[in-house]
Amino acid sequence: MNFDDSRLTAIGLLTEVHAGLLGRFQPVLGAAGLSEIDFETIIRLARSPHQRLRMSDLAAQTGLSTSGVTRVVDRLERDGLVRREACASDRRASYAALTDDGRERLESVLPEHLRDIERCFTGLLGTDELEAFLGSLRKIRAVVRPCATAGATEAMQAPQRTSS
Secondary structure (H helix, E strand, C coil): CCCCCCCHHHHHHHHHHHHHHHHHHHHHHHHCCCCCHHHHHHHHHHHHHHEEEEEHHHHHHHCHHEEEEEEEEHHHCCCEEEEEEEEECCCEEEEEEECCCHHHHHHHHHHHHHHHHHCCCCCCHHHHHHHHHHHHHHHHHHHHHCCCEEEEEEECCCCCCCCC
């Protein structure tokens, strides 16, 4: 058995980098009262059409179970960062939508978070390296998390609501 196999090195480096980045990002997110999954949830909503997603698509994008995403959205709703909206065309479905307070929380944390990303991740790579790296990540994601963009480009039926 070859314990120096490059496949083991690749997954080991990816795991170490992921853990290291999360460790770097947590102080800024924590100071804003956000866990990693809270941030992932509201940034995905912010980057979606009309700043909302079907709960099932949000679960698929975050990799959470339906009950897991329900718990996260319940907590974010209690904090006023997200609200639920009924689906006009399917009574069984509902949306999670970013509120004005959620948008404001993101706007308050993003400048420092982006500086952290630049300092310890994207800023370490040249433009060509970053583009190649992003392409590689997308290729891998398509295999290991094919639902990671579920609902991201669907046309939304209801207009965007901005009140919280």
